[in-house]
Amino acid sequence: MASDLLEQFLAYLSVEKGLRPKSLEAYRKDLQDFLAFLAEKNRSPTDPALESQVTLFMVHLHDRGLAPRSVARKASALRGFFRFLVREGMITGNPTRVMERPKIGRPLPKVLSVHEIEQLLGQEFPATPLGLRDKAILETLYATGIRESELIGLEMGSLHREGEFLTVMGKGGRERVLPIGGFALAAIDAYLLQGRHALIKDVTVRTMFLNPLGQALSRMGVWKIVRKWALLAGLTRPLSPHVLRHSCATHMLEGGASILAVQEMLGHVDIATTQIYTHLTTTDLKEIHRKAHPRGE
Numbered sequence: 001m002a003s004d005l006l007e008q009f010l011a012y013l014s015v016e017k018g019l020r021p022k023s024l025e026a027y028r029k030d031l032q033d034f035l036a037f038l039a040e041k042n043r044s045p046t047d048p049a050l051e052s053q054v055t056l057f058m059v060h061l062h063d064r065g066l067a068p069r070s071v072a073r074k075a076s077a078l079r080g081f082f083r084f085l086v087r088e089g090m091i092t093g094n095p096t097r098v099m100e101r102p103k104i105g106r107p108l109p110k111v112l113s114v115h116e117i118e119q120l121l122g123q124e125f126p127a128t129p130l131g132l133r134d135k136a137i138l139e140t141l142y143a144t145g146i147r148e149s150e151l152i153g154l155e156m157g158s159l160h161r162e163g164e165f166l167t168v169m170g171k172g173g174r175e176r177v178l179p180i181g182g183f184a185l186a187a188i189d190a191y192l193l194q195g196r197h198a199l200i201k202d203v204t205v206r207t208m209f210l211n212p213l214g215q216a217l218s219r220m221g222v223w224k225i226v227r228k229w230a231l232l233a234g235l236t237r238p239l240s241p242h243v244l245r246h247s248c249a250t251h252m253l254e255g256g257a258s259i260l261a262v263q264e265m266l267g268h269v270d271i272a273t274t275q276i277y278t279h280l281t282t283t284d285l286k287e288i289h290r291k292a293h294p295r296g297e
Contacts, residue, residue, distance in 0.1 A: 002035045002045055009084045018173040030077040045085065050095035054078065058099065075099060112235070112247045114294050117142060119233045121183070121295070130212070132195035134225050136187040137209055141226070141241055143184035143295060144168070145248035145266050148222040148241040154208040159188060170267040178265060179289040181296040248293070255292035265289070 010028060013019045019027075037057050038045060057078075061071045078096050085091045112120070121142065125135040141151060150168045158166050164185055166178045180188070192208075201214030211217050217225075222241055230239035249262050290296045 005045055006031055009081050012084055027077050030074045031081055034078060046090050054095045054099055110243045111250045114251060116235055120230060123233045129195035129198040132191040133209060136191040137225055138229060139184040139187040141244040142248050143181045144178045145245045148219050152217050155206040156208055176267050181293055183295040251294055252292045257292035
């Protein structure tokens with residue numbers, strides 16, 4: 001019974017909320033933990049008066065020594081699960097309504113300085129298919145702040161050269177339009193005109209950035225590219241694609257972009273109330289990007 005409810009909830013998250021497999025698997029693991037806890041006490045998620053069990057579960061998580069962020073994630077999964085059960089008429093009251101939100105500290109994102117970015121992107125890249133590809137990848141990550149998963153998903157039709165922007169499919173299947181700036185556009189053009197054709201093994205493949213086998217890059221493949229060129233540039237601290245995303249956002253804010261413009265570029269949906277009152281057109285974003293981003297000209 002409990003496992004059936006979990007599968008229904010996961011189907012709802014997949015179909016109606018558009019969650020990706022990785023997010024669905026995280027929900028599954030967190031909720032299976034709770035359902036196993038209930039089963040040990042011969043309780044079901046549709047039983048009445050589960051407030052005490054929810055509280056005991058949270059205490060159980062703390063006793064296991066879970067990090068505050070992990071506890072907060074599991075608590076969020078529980079809230080969503082029980083909201084779904086109420087919505088579907090399977091229970092009448094939500095036992096998580098009195099659950100306190102765990103207080104967690106938000107670590108400051110790792111950011112490169114503009115000088116370090118120039119070290120990374122200004123170094124000599126070989127005029128080979130892979131060299132041109134790697135240069136284009138690094139410029140695109142920094143210029144747009146896209147996630148590595150979004151970069152991997154770029155296709156040939158994602159680039160709009162005349163408008164100087166990319167269309168990106170983000171989390172939850174939400175599409176957004178991102179200006180890319182002159183440096184990134186030039187690097188992408190060089191790769192598409194002089195490099196990509198040498199990597200193609202199947203002309204029907206529309207993926208923009210290819211590996212030597214002519215297939216889409218993996219997430220680890222993108223990480224390796226970033227780390228390789230960071231070391232070659234003399235940047236000794238750990239560097240990931242997400243650091244370039246954080247750096248893009250931070251440098252744009254330092255350059256005068258509003259936090260709302262950066263929020264729209266990064267595809268964040270956390271500040272839902274703000275987004276109701278704010279809408280930036282592609283033209284607005286392009287102009288802000290051109291003025292605020294160090295490599296936007």
